[in-house]
Amino acid sequence: KFEKAVIKVGGMTCASCVQTVQKALQTLDGVISADVNLSNERAYITYNPSLVDIKKIRDVIDNAGYQFLGTD
Numbered sequence: 001k002f003e004k005a006v007i008k009v010g011g012m013t014c015a016s017c018v019q020t021v022q023k024a025l026q027t028l029d030g031v032i033s034a035d036v037n038l039s040n041e042r043a044y045i046t047y048n049p050s051l052v053d054i055k056k057i058r059d060v061i062d063n064a065g066y067q068f069l070g071t072d
């Protein structure tokens, strides 16, 4: 069974930022889909919780140079 998460992401100011975060999330093993919205600064993620967790997702966002600001 997959889980969904809505994550607030800080530091994105242009469409290239969005692409960077989205690609980083989509590359992470266990992430089924990742859609990043610039105007509301949210990442909408569907993931397999047996392969990846919110902590790993958080690290990917932070390592890409943006900020994990919490979940909705």
Ligand code: 9UX
Pocket (backbone or CB within 6 Å): 011, 012, 013, 014, 015, 016, 017
């Ligand atoms: Mo756009 Mo984002 O020129 O770090 S890539 S601001």
